[in-house]
Amino acid sequence: MLKPFSPSDARRLREFLQEAGYTDEEFRKRPALMDLPSRRAGNWPYLLDYTSDPRTLNVLLRLFLFGMRLERPAVAGLISPPVLDLMTGSGMLAPDMDGLVPSVMLTPLDQNWFAADPLWRMESEQSSDTVLWANQTTRVLNLFSIRRPSRSTLDLGAGCGVLSVLASKHSERVAATDLNPRSAEFTLFNARLNEVENIESYTGDTFDPVQDRTFDLVLANPPFFVTPTSSRLYCENAMELDDYCRRVVREGARHLNEDGYLQMTLEWVQTSGQSWQDRLAGWLDGTGCDAWILRGYAREAGEYAHERNKDAYAVNPERATQKFHECLDYYRARGVEQVCGGVLAMRRRSGKNWLRMEEVPLDVGEPVGDSVLEVFATQTVLSAYSSDEQLLSLRPRLAASAVLEQQFRPGEGKWTLASRQLRLSQGLPAFLAVESQVAEFLAGCDGSLTLGELAQQLAARVKAPPENVRQQCCAVVRKLAERRVIAL
Numbered sequence: 001m002l003k004p005f006s007p008s009d010a011r012r013l014r015e016f017l018q019e020a021g022y023t024d025e026e027f028r029k030r031p032a033l034m035d036l037p038s039r040r041a042g043n044w045p046y047l048l049d050y051t052s053d054p055r056t057l058n059v060l061l062r063l064f065l066f067g068m069r070l071e072r073p074a075v076a077g078l079i080s081p082p083v084l085d086l087m088t089g090s091g092m093l094a095p096d097m098d099g100l101v102p103s104v105m106l107t108p109l110d111q112n113w114f115a116a117d118p119l120w121r122m123e124s125e126q127s128s129d130t131v132l133w134a135n136q137t138t139r140v141l142n143l144f145s146i147r148r149p150s151r152s153t154l155d156l157g158a159g160c161g162v163l164s165v166l167a168s169k170h171s172e173r174v175a176a177t178d179l180n181p182r183s184a185e186f187t188l189f190n191a192r193l194n195e196v197e198n199i200e201s202y203t204g205d206t207f208d209p210v211q212d213r214t215f216d217l218v219l220a221n222p223p224f225f226v227t228p229t230s231s232r233l234y235c236e237n238a239m240e241l242d243d244y245c246r247r248v249v250r251e252g253a254r255h256l257n258e259d260g261y262l263q264m265t266l267e268w269v270q271t272s273g274q275s276w277q278d279r280l281a282g283w284l285d286g287t288g289c290d291a292w293i294l295r296g297y298a299r300e301a302g303e304y305a306h307e308r309n310k311d312a313y314a315v316n317p318e319r320a321t322q323k324f325h326e327c328l329d330y331y332r333a334r335g336v337e338q339v340c341g342g343v344l345a346m347r348r349r350s351g352k353n354w355l356r357m358e359e360v361p362l363d364v365g366e367p368v369g370d371s372v373l374e375v376f377a378t379q380t381v382l383s384a385y386s387s388d389e390q391l392l393s394l395r396p397r398l399a400a401s402a403v404l405e406q407q408f409r410p411g412e413g414k415w416t417l418a419s420r421q422l423r424l425s426q427g428l429p430a431f432l433a434v435e436s437q438v439a440e441f442l443a444g445c446d447g448s449l450t451l452g453e454l455a456q457q458l459a460a461r462v463k464a465p466p467e468n469v470r471q472q473c474c475a476v477v478r479k480l481a482e483r484r485v486i487a488l
């Protein structure tokens with residue numbers, strides 16, 4: 001049982017972790033720490049050697065990242081007695097004869113630290129209700145999350161409360177809900193560890209604990225694996241195929257305030273005769289929300305079944321092979337060709353709603369919540385200003401982070417232009433090839449002139465019929481606004 005820290009003890013522990021280099025920035029400098037130790041990765045020998053010098057950071061890594069039991073002499077002198085007392089007193093470390101066994105994994109993220117179940121618990125008989133640590137999907141949703149002020153935020157399937165704690169900085173109140181009763185204990189522990197006061201935890205299924213409440217922001221990193229089994233609460237669910245994600249979308253819409261956003265990670269299937277977009281369009285239909293869905297990956301059914309079972313192979317090849325075939329039979333019987341994954345953002349808005357779906361790499365590397373808000377603003381203008389006449393009255397503005405790149409190739413004694421590409425240097429990535437005239441036209445889009453005025457200037461410059469130029473300018477602006485290069 002974890003015992004939450006007092007504010008002064010929490011500060012002392014955080015300072016210790018910071019000084020020892022047990023931080024997000026330090027981890028990012030060390031590729032060795034990208035993969036947790038596992039039989040599948042075969043990286044145990046490497047990680048043991050990597051952390052063999054008697055240094056405080058190495059002891060912390062062995063205890064709180066790798067989940068290793070250490071003998072007391074290996075720890076003494078590297079973790080000061082008062083800090084060791086904090087760790088044992090709070091239940092982070094359990095004494096075990098002459099050794100110490102970690103009862104949590106500690107993950108640093110965005111200047112905060114998060115305790116969750118240690119690696120060994122996930123690999124034990126008790127793995128079904130493991131409270132998961134901040135992992136790749138948590139990080140993706142965190143980077144995509146909108147960080148504007150929110151009166152009330154819901155973290156659905158909070159796990160150890162990572163997204164709750166991070167969202168608490170810009171939220172008046174956060175409700176953290178999870179079906180796993182162990183989640184509340186970790187969420188409270190992590191709230192105190194990071195000195196956050198405005199989180200309430202609830203245990204229950206999906207939206208049940210917040211039945212009558214609506215929110216400005218809902219974040220959900222749900223158990224979205226598309227598998228025929230549901231024994232692992234942290235990644236699987238008992239519903240057919242991707243129905244659980246559909247449920248979160250449809251019920252979530254009813255828990256949003258006007259102008260409130262729901263953002264989630266998700267996986268969904270593409271069945272034979274469907275495009276990857278078809279199924280999602282049905283999910284959003286009639287929700288009263290605008291929605292933007294980014295497909296980050298797509299795996300053919302066999303590849304997905306392999307992906308979901310490969311970790312188990314190193315432990316028990318026979319069982320893993322059987323599970324692989326069970327998965328594949330399940331997909332084939334339901335006509336599943338691909339499983340796709342990505343991020344969805346939806347906003348409740350009265351009026352005619354829009355739906356946009358595109359393929360975008362999810363490894364954005366920096367927070368892109370502002371880009372998400374810009375997309376919603378621009379797409380709403382685009383759908384409201386559907387005629388050219390309306391569009392010509394707007395004042396388009398080229399994104400401040402736009403960069404024009406030209407590449408030249410040598411040949412026949414001179415440099416010849418090989419490509420001209422416009423890209424965004426910040427936020428969500430965008431790349432597109434542009435003609436020189438378009439590039440020149442875009443430079444004039446600084447928000448001071450209307451599109452009609454810009455088109456008129458261009459028509460005069462290139463001596464072309466104004467009507468044709470207006471039409472072309474409208475088409476270009478629509479396309480570039482959709483690609484986030486122009487704001488309206």
Ligand SMILES: C[S@@+](CC[C@H](N)C(=O)[O-])C[C@H]1O[C@@H](n2cnc3c(N)ncnc32)[C@H](O)[C@@H]1O
Pocket residue numbers: 131132133134135137138156157158159160161162163177178179180183204205206207221222223224233234235237
């Ligand atoms: C992928 S983990 C995400 C944990 C955390 N939010 C994060 O991003 O790291 C999914 C979480 O959903 C919880 N969960 C599973 N089924 C649920 C349900 N029906 N209702 C609420 N939470 C559920 C799991 O216990 C788990 O904590």
